[in-house]
Amino acid sequence: MKAVKFLNTVSKTENISFRAFSVSSQCHADKHFRLLVVGGGAGGCGTASKFASKLGKGKVAVIEPTTTHYYQPMWTLVGGGLKTLEQSGRPMESLLPKEAAWFKEKVQSFQPDENSVTLESGDKLTYDYMVVAVGLQLRYDKIKGLLDAFETPGVCSNYSDKYVLKTAAAIKNFPNGGNALFTFPNTPIKCAGAPQKIMYISEEAFREAGKKANIEFHSSLAVLFGVKKYADALWKIVEQRGININLRHNLIEVKPDSKEAVFEHLDTKELITRPYDMLHVTPPMNTPPALGENKQLANEGGFLDVDKETLRHVKYPNIFGIGDCTSVPTAKTAAAVAGQLGIMRHNLGAVLAGKDPQAKYDGYTSCPLVTGRKTCVLAEFDFQAPPQPLETFPINQAKERVTMYMMKAHVMPQLYWYGLVKGWWEGPAIFRKLFRFGFSK
Template sequence: MANRIHHKIVIIGGGSAGIATASSMLKRRPSLDIAIVEPAEDHYYQPGWTMVGGGIFEAPATRRPMASVMPKAATWIREAAASFQPEDSQVTLSDGTVLGYDVLVVAPGIRLAWDRVDGLEQALGTNGVTSNYRYDLAPYTWELVRNLKSGRAIFSQPPMPIKCAGAPQKAMYLACDAWIERGILADIDVEFRNASGVLFGVKEYVPALRDYIENYGIDLKLNQTLVAVDGPARQAVFRTEAGEETVEFDMLHAVPPQVAPQFVADSPLANTESGFVDVDKFTLRHVRYPNVFGVGDAGSTPNAKTAAAARKQAPIVAVNALAALDAKQPVAEYDGYGSCPLTVERGKIVLAEFGYDGKLLPSFPKWVIDGTKPRKLSWLLKSEALPWIYWNGMLKGHEWMVKPHMGKAA
């Protein structure tokens, strides 16, 4: 017979969203019975990987033992979730354990679907094929940038949704900046092949990015989707509006398509269209199961999937999940906030901050930081302040500048 356990609150996922939500709940109720289901032994500050690929951070600075970030008052269950039975308020784990809950928070992140680009996974890490979307590959990106002297460098971006929609071009801008410093950018043909029809999804930030595209001499190609990679031949195949095109490269920074984790997509919790956890975009409560919430990249909400979004969502889910535990209605609302600090050169960033429907949601007055322009202060925020805030604030339940907004949900 299966082992059965019950906790008041069960959180699936020990990434940024799951840990931050647990910590925010425990700040409100220190004696809360809460369990976090997470099989990984390490926790990563993923926004730092762009900086690793640009030669600014060392990779180990973005990794810490999971035990060091797990809230001390939470029960850490070192297993993976296998399936959900929301009608019975339970989760089945990979070892067969049945885990019951009063309230469930689903935060397993997003799946990097390397397998959806033919040959990509096998090509990674050799023959000039890299990606800042993996901890072990970000240093290889910097190695390629340092060693390239001439040829073609391609930076790809898949269809949405993806984690941090600006990351594919951040890698490119930092590479170009390094090549300018070495005086070789003119010898490198840089291409940005983006599956989208626009450079960036929020129009207010496009002019500044366009300036950098022109200044770096980047060949911008829209509506181009990477479908296959042949590492040894150094060839990539893109699907374009005119058909498939095979191009040769000396360096390829590839970003994989990204989808809901399979055990979520296959579950009753999934949105039928996207496969992500089907939640109300304001309360983050499941649309069919009132004692289930989704937070972070695994949610169906139409916001940018960024660590900044998870930082904003976590306190909202904490408040609303505790209300559900008390048999009350949600009282906090999410405005779709996400942030993408676009590293356009070493020392300057375009700080994109926006919410639902592309509404600008700046954290600072324009006279402090004008997010639509490249600014040094934004760089200091990204390189110095945000990593510290992540490890010492967000993961510990400190809700600096992200106190939940009590909206119409009440």
């Protein structure tokens, strides 16, 4: 887009009075923005923070209905009793740039051909450019009986602020000789390592409490982890700890009265029923309907259809995507958002200046695989097929280390709050080059 068009667009809005963080959508109704950011998660906050000060007050808007922003990677430690839920949350207002307008509601529909979105209130916003960062929604309702089971002891999930504290209680109250089941659903999910992390923390807690436990991991996947180097390390850990791994098993029903979980074997279609004393559920996930059901924006799987390297939409050149809601074939983590944020800075910045995007995302993502209350395997990898390690430190990161746990528990939260959501942290690529003397891997 030419500079002249930018100036003309700005002139249309410069006399409009904006009130940042408005609780009323009416004072912003039917307004035009230079940049519209849909979603206030890590990707949305980071993108808004990067561009709001550059474009000026009232030129950027963020659409996000929640008033509390959670650092969800911390919920593994909250469920394990190692952090509090309060430590994982901050007021949304404290994270969004003051120059941006904030609409505290959901998007009802996208109209990309009209460069507009309609909010649930019925208000319509138009834009020159849009970044979609709506994340994934949890679908506990897709598992028969699960919502009722959450009302009973022992059934928990680290993926929701409603149920994460139940995990710590389930670990504490676990009976000697009981059955502990951990699940991985048959959909893409946030942080594919998280279903295992809490399993390792629980096993360690049971063992240190002198409790015998039958621990089972039921995963819809055909592998324990998607990167062979780390999968090999995890197989050694589960074998040493006597954890039973059941691949291609998908949870389809929970029977709270009899305390049983029903799994479907995805290859044979056989139904397997297992008793539980503790059941940690990772729910199926999908994008919000406004995106997933929009055939213009989403692919067949319901994800925003973007070029995996530039993050630009394959059909609409003024739309970009970041984070879990996109079709980028990499693990959906905060680390991936950080890597994508650097690409967003270059490529969205280029098109705002009327240039073509040149930066290419290498698929970097990271999963700190917590294996206990003091140890962690730091998995870092790309989106090659199959994924390959893309490690920062010149050591064997597949080894359990106390230092990696300390980084996960204490350093990464600070990088998130003061770096990523503020638009500063773009991942460890620069440190990788330093540690590896200029080499990319």
